Amino acid sequence: MTSVHRNGVDLVSAAKKDCEGGRVRPETEGGGKLRLIFEGRFDSQSTGRLWPEVAQLLSQSKPKHLTVDAKRVDYCDGAAIALLLWLRRQQEKNKGEFAIEGLREEFVRLMEMLEPQAVEHARKKLGFVRGIVEGLGGVAVNLCRDLYAQITFTGEITAALCRVMIRPRTMRWKDAFIVAESAGANAFGIVSLIGFLFGLILAFQAAIPMREFGAEIFVADLVSLSLFRVMGPLLTAIILAARSGSAFAAELGTMKVNEEIDALTTMGLNPVRFLAVTRVTAAMVVTPLLAVFANLFGLLGAGGVMVSLGFAPVTYFNQVVAAVDVGDFFGGLVKAVVFGLLVGSIGCLRGLQTGAGSRAVGTSATRAVVSGIVLIVIAEGVFAVLFYFLGI
Amino acid sequence: MVNKTQPIITVENLTAAYEDNVILEDISFEIFPGEVFIVLGGSGCGKSTLLKHMIGLYKPLVGRIVIEGTDIVTAGETQRHELLRKFGVMYQSGALFGSMTVNENIRLVLEEFTSLPDELMDLICTMKLKLVGLEAAGNMMPSELSGGMKKRAAMARALTLDPDIVFLDEPSAGLDPITSAQIDQLILHLARSLRLTFVIVSHELSSIFAVADRVVMLDKHTKNIVAAGPPAELRDSSDNPWVRRFFNREAPTNLKH
Numbered sequence: 001m002t003s004v005h006r007n008g009v010d011l012v013s014a015a016k017k018d019c020e021g022g023r024v025r026p027e028t029e030g031g032g033k034l035r036l037i038f039e040g041r042f043d044s045q046s047t048g049r050l051w052p053e054v055a056q057l058l059s060q061s062k063p064k065h066l067t068v069d070a071k072r073v074d075y076c077d078g079a080a081i082a083l084l085l086w087l088r089r090q091q092e093k094n095k096g097e098f099a100i101e102g103l104r105e106e107f108v109r110l111m112e113m114l115e116p117q118a119v120e121h122a123r124k125k126l127g128f129v130r131g132i133v134e135g136l137g138g139v140a141v142n143l144c145r146d147l148y149a150q151i152t153f154t155g156e157i158t159a160a161l162c163r164v165m166i167r168p169r170t171m172r173w174k175d176a177f178i179v180a181e182s183a184g185a186n187a188f189g190i191v192s193l194i195g196f197l198f199g200l201i202l203a204f205q206a207a208i209p210m211r212e213f214g215a216e217i218f219v220a221d222l223v224s225l226s227l228f229r230v231m232g233p234l235l236t237a238i239i240l241a242a243r244s245g246s247a248f249a250a251e252l253g254t255m256k257v258n259e260e261i262d263a264l265t266t267m268g269l270n271p272v273r274f275l276a277v278t279r280v281t282a283a284m285v286v287t288p289l290l291a292v293f294a295n296l297f298g299l300l301g302a303g304g305v306m307v308s309l310g311f312a313p314v315t316y317f318n319q320v321v322a323a324v325d326v327g328d329f330f331g332g333l334v335k336a337v338v339f340g341l342l343v344g345s346i347g348c349l350r351g352l353q354t355g356a357g358s359r360a361v362g363t364s365a366t367r368a369v370v371s372g373i374v375l376i377v378i379a380e381g382v383f384a385v386l387f388y389f390l391g392i
Numbered sequence: 393m394v395n396k397t398q399p400i401i402t403v404e405n406l407t408a409a410y411e412d413n414v415i416l417e418d419i420s421f422e423i424f425p426g427e428v429f430i431v432l433g434g435s436g437c438g439k440s441t442l443l444k445h446m447i448g449l450y451k452p453l454v455g456r457i458v459i460e461g462t463d464i465v466t467a468g469e470t471q472r473h474e475l476l477r478k479f480g481v482m483y484q485s486g487a488l489f490g491s492m493t494v495n496e497n498i499r500l501v502l503e504e505f506t507s508l509p510d511e512l513m514d515l516i517c518t519m520k521l522k523l524v525g526l527e528a529a530g531n532m533m534p535s536e537l538s539g540g541m542k543k544r545a546a547m548a549r550a551l552t553l554d555p556d557i558v559f560l561d562e563p564s565a566g567l568d569p570i571t572s573a574q575i576d577q578l579i580l581h582l583a584r585s586l587r588l589t590f591v592i593v594s595h596e597l598s599s600i601f602a603v604a605d606r607v608v609m610l611d612k613h614t615k616n617i618v619a620a621g622p623p624a625e626l627r628d629s630s631d632n633p634w635v636r637r638f639f640n641r642e643a644p645t646n647l648k649h
């Protein structure tokens with residue numbers, strides 16, 4: 001109703017018309033002439049209602065001359081103008097003529113204002129086959145670029161880490177502590193819980209077949225070895241990737257979108273040193289700590305199962321101590337440090353690679369988790385081979 | 393008063409593009425020390441793009457950008473670093489660090505590049521905030537500031553190290569006329585008394601006439617400069633009618649100056 005007011009029509013009569021909505025009356029004249037008489041108020045509601053009707057009329061009669069009589073139109077908004085423009089285009093397409101009669105001055109002006117100019121679409125259209133070829137090429141190029149970016153970033157971050165080790169003063173320790181708190185201390189609960197449940201489930205699943213051989217006591221060996229050597233660090237790293245890798249990417253991505261990264265650069269502060277090093281260092285410190293807790297709670301979970309199978313806690317404890325040696329323990333921790341490095345750096349890299357727009361931030365966070373997990377698994381494979389040859 | 397002999401910034405045949413979308417083509421101009429230089433043009437014509445090329449964030453497709461004798465495109469890491477220290481940049485969006493208070497945003501530069509005592513840094517923060525009329529907002533987070541306050545805080549941050557060259561992307565957008573006039577005063581004052589060079593993207597005709605020594609006007613269609621010179625000259629005697637119209641649209645209000 002306010003819009004009616006704007007057009008300078010008195011409000012009372014406008015309100016009356018308001019309730020009526022718009023109507024279209026067709027009048028067929030001889031010689032392929034069609035006259036559409038528009039009456040009343042045309043807003044997005046009534047236009048939406050009338051559009052199919054008008055479209056049907058048009059496609060049935062295919063008039064040579066189409067005239068819109070708009071003398072009795074009280075009001076028309078963008079939707080109604082769109083209908084008029086659409087009618088004109090339809091007529092142009094069908095090589096017919098089109099005229100509007102009696103449309104009020106202000107609506108004519110509105111129509112001129114709203115009419116979209118033919119925009120040159122810069123995007124080139126390719127054929128199907130060429131499209132596929134170009135698409136494949138694009139994927140390959142992007143993969144290579146991504147690999148290149150990962151390698152250079154790894155180099156950059158290693159250099160930055162070394163620089164920090166030589167001169168610890170240059171590190172922003174306060175920021176690193178904040179990151180360590182959110183990535184480490186706050187993850188304690190989830191890591192312990194998952195570790196506990198994992199130990200419990202593993203012990204339980206292993207106990208059933210082991211019982212057949214009367215070898216239930218060796219469940220302790222199985223659980224402790226798999227936890228210390230593989231699963232403890234792996235679980236921790238995957239949780240880290242999901243919690244903190246994505247958070248790093250989202251944080252840095254938002255900074256990128258907000259031009260904060262640009263601002264850092266022009267202040268002469270290297271974003272890698274300033275933002276990534278703190279995060280990666282924090283991740284490298286907290287991952288082994290968390291892995292220790294995952295191991296510990298996993299053993300507790302398995303211990304619960306063993307006790308319920310009738311073993312004394314001390315028997316279980318002695319079995320675990322006998323099964324695990326120092327190499328297993330520290331091997332796992334070394335892995336955890338490397339996983340922390342990988343997850344932290346890929347999170348930061350994805351964040352810094354963020355394109356424009358808030359959508360891109362979400363994409364980077366997802367990519368950080370996916371690449372993080374892929375990298376963890378690859379590293380796990382490398383470690384398996386390495387430890388085998390080193391005899392750990 | 394403007395030294396016309398030695399340009400502080402030279403842009404030569406700059407062509408700038410995002411991917412294969414060319415935004416600016418073959419642009420050349422010079423900026424002299426102590427000058428207030430304004431870049432004008434319609435929305436989306438590439439003013440921010442030009443600015444970002446001048447501060448070395450993007451590499452141009454073709455062309456050179458020489459600042460104080462150093463080509464920022466080909467300069468080595470240390471040279472670039474030297475140069476960046478002389479810049480103060482305010483981005484169109486402000487680009488304050490969202491995880492730090494306004495004070496910390498300003499202190500950051502001081503902490504990284506100076507070894508001033510704590511107390512002095514605090515004092516400098518308050519001083520810089522006072523320049524832009526924001527003394528009260530020092531302990532607020534950027535998310536708690538209004539759009540105009542963010543702009544001003546970002547400007548304070550850009551001025552922290554008393555840079556030789558200040559790049560401002562739309563400093564008066566989103567400000568009321570009085571604050572905007574204060575900012576103009578500040579710019580003029582710094583340019584005239586400390587001989588800072590200002591490169592400003594602006595649309596405000598009143599502030600252009602108040603502060604600009606020279607302007608260049610970019611055009612979206614030709615992707616080039618349509619007019620360059622002192623604003624009053626362009627208003628009165630440009631060959632290009634469009635340019636004359638642009639400057640004259642608000643000419644009546646400028647008669648008061």
Ligand SMILES: Nc1ncnc2c1ncn2[C@@H]1O[C@H](COP(=O)(O)OP(=O)(O)OP(=O)(O)O)[C@@H](O)[C@H]1O
Binds near residue numbers: 434436438439
């Ligand atoms: N990161 C980007 N990637 C691709 N294209 C971009 C990017 N940033 C800007 N553009 C394009 O470059 C052109 C110029 O943008 P720019 O931001 O320089 O305009 P502007 O003159 O500063 O406009 P405004 O006055 O609205 O700030 C626009 O057409 C825009 O679509």
Ligand SMILES: [Mg+2]
Binds near residue numbers: 440561
């Ligand atoms: Mg801009």
